[in-house]
Amino acid sequence: MADFYAALLGGTVTDRTAGQAKLDTADGPIPFRAAPGYKPSTWPSAEVPLHQHFDYVVEDPHAAAQQLIPLGASLAAHQNTDDPDLLVMLDPAGHPFCLIRSSAAGQY
Structure with missing residues (x-):
């Protein structure tokens, strides 16, 4: 997880x-700490609630997604297909996060 977020946010993983x-x-x-018994969120279902949710402002959500998928991210099954400025992703542990186009960030 630390390596994934280092790629997304920049920075260096230390004290591993x-x-x-x-x-x-x-x-x-x-x-980052191990969480024994962790279960990924089932968002948008409330069966297993969100543990966290972050929005990341990027130039192009789809281009950013293509850079994150090889690092373990995936597209969330639930998307707002009417909104080209927002893309819902899952990190390698299954936490949902959004990529928001920088020119539209004030709308969210």
Whole structure:
């Protein structure tokens, strides 16, 4: 997870052990820890609720998605097909996040 978010946000993964890692970014550190028994969200169903949700502003959501898929991201099955400025993705652990076109970021 730390490697994936380093690619998405920039930064360097440090202090890596079997159960945790730290991502050092220009905006500060982001810690990652193993979560035994973790179950990915079933969003949009509430069966397993969201654990987190972040929106990332990018120039082109579809181009950004193509860069993230080889790193373990996937397109969420649930998309708003009427909105070309928003793309819902899943990180490698199944957390949903959105890629939002920078020119439309004020709408969200």
